[in-house]
Amino acid sequence: MIKNVYLNHDGGVDDLVSLFLLLQMKNVNLLGVGVIPADCYLEPAMYASRKIIDRFGNGEKIEVAASNSRGKNPFPKDWRMHAFFVDALPLLNESGQIQTKESELPAHEHLIKVLRESDSPVTLVFIGPLTDLARALQTAPEIEQNIEKLVWMGGTFLENGNVEEPEHDGTAEWNAFWDPEAVKVVWDSSIPIDLVALESTNMVPLTLDVRNTWASQRQDIGIDFLGQCYAMVPPLVHFQTNSTYFLWDVLTTASIGNSELVKKKQVKSIVHPSGASQGRTELSENGREVELVYEVDRDSFFDYITELAKQNK
Ligand code: AGV
Numbered sequence: 001m002i003k004n005v006y007l008n009h010d011g012g013v014d015d016l017v018s019l020f021l022l023l024q025m026k027n028v029n030l031l032g033v034g035v036i037p038a039d040c041y042l043e044p045a046m047y048a049s050r051k052i053i054d055r056f057g058n059g060e061k062i063e064v065a066a067s068n069s070r071g072k073n074p075f076p077k078d079w080r081m082h083a084f085f086v087d088a089l090p091l092l093n094e095s096g097q098i099q100t101k102e103s104e105l106p107a108h109e110h111l112i113k114v115l116r117e118s119d120s121p122v123t124l125v126f127i128g129p130l131t132d133l134a135r136a137l138q139t140a141p142e143i144e145q146n147i148e149k150l151v152w153m154g155g156t157f158l159e160n161g162n163v164e165e166p167e168h169d170g171t172a173e174w175n176a177f178w179d180p181e182a183v184k185v186v187w188d189s190s191i192p193i194d195l196v197a198l199e200s201t202n203m204v205p206l207t208l209d210v211r212n213t214w215a216s217q218r219q220d221i222g223i224d225f226l227g228q229c230y231a232m233v234p235p236l237v238h239f240q241t242n243s244t245y246f247l248w249d250v251l252t253t254a255s256i257g258n259s260e261l262v263k264k265k266q267v268k269s270i271v272h273p274s275g276a277s278q279g280r281t282e283l284s285e286n287g288r289e290v291e292l293v294y295e296v297d298r299d300s301f302f303d304y305i306t307e308l309a310k311q312n313k
């Protein structure tokens with residue numbers, strides 16, 4: 001079955017790789033893309049997205065919309081720089097021009113428009129903060145009816161999240177921390193949610209063996225693109241640091257193309273909208289239901305994305 005998908009991403013290396021992989025999925029029909037300047041700067045992330053669709057989108061006409069949303073807690077600048085590196089890759093700049101159109105609408109309004117125009121329900125893939133979805137729901141609550149489900153990379157129920165910032169207790173995941181109130185708005189809706197939380201993404205760090213596999217197959221242009229992108233970010237070598245890179249968003253995207261890679265269970269959760277634990281998702285009987293993705297078959301996951309990336313299949 002072919003799924004209608006709308007992607008909202010925030011321009012990190014694994015966000016842009018996710019866009020590339022979605023374009024390769026035969027069982028996905030990508031209806032539109034929104035870009036939010038959370039873990040990126042907006043301009044290079046917009047250009048990179050449009051160039052990826054040009055280069056790898058098989059001629060499909062997909063619009064990219066820029067978000068004008070703002071968060072509460074900014075991402076570190078060093079991480080936000082990554083979009084500049086992807087945008088500058090020679091592989092994406094061969095033609096010297098961009099065909100894929102930028103929408104005239106801001107991302108949250110673009111999302112509303114795409115949902116209104118779709119004649120069947122749409123799967124939302126959010127691999128950054130939820131701000132644009134929260135704003136869309138506040139502006140046009142009726143769009144809920146045309147949302148099949150939300151698949152979100154965010155949150156965790158582990159003791160340790162991945163936020164290491166002053167005035168925070170470290171329990172949150174970054175996409176939730178950037179705009180905790182947006183998480184609350186989405187939690188208060190009745191949209192079914194698949195949560196690709198740190199429980200599962202912690203199982204897919206970027207490691208040297210994966211990089212070497214891609215290097216050995218770089219004669220394929222799609223694999224070369226993966227290798228070039230993941231050359232920009234630090235792998236897990238001796239021990240995990242705050243900058244260690246995981247395939248957070250790529251796991252989220254892969255779970256759409258192939259749901260057998262992951263295991264899910266139903267949990268109930270609340271979110272902390274403010275204070276020292278802001279952005280923390282917590283198990284609670286009084287909370288809303290979510291499907292927690294808590295495990296992934298690591299080897300099958302890497303095999304899947306590597307095969308998917310290949311252009312000369
Ligand atoms: O918390 C994970 C989210 C994902 O959507 N992002 C990166 C992924 O795109 C934020 C993030 C957490 N740790 C990071 C992040 C790191 N070490 N480098 C860059 N971004």
Ligand code: CA
Nearest residue numbers: 012015127128
């Ligand atoms: Ca992201």
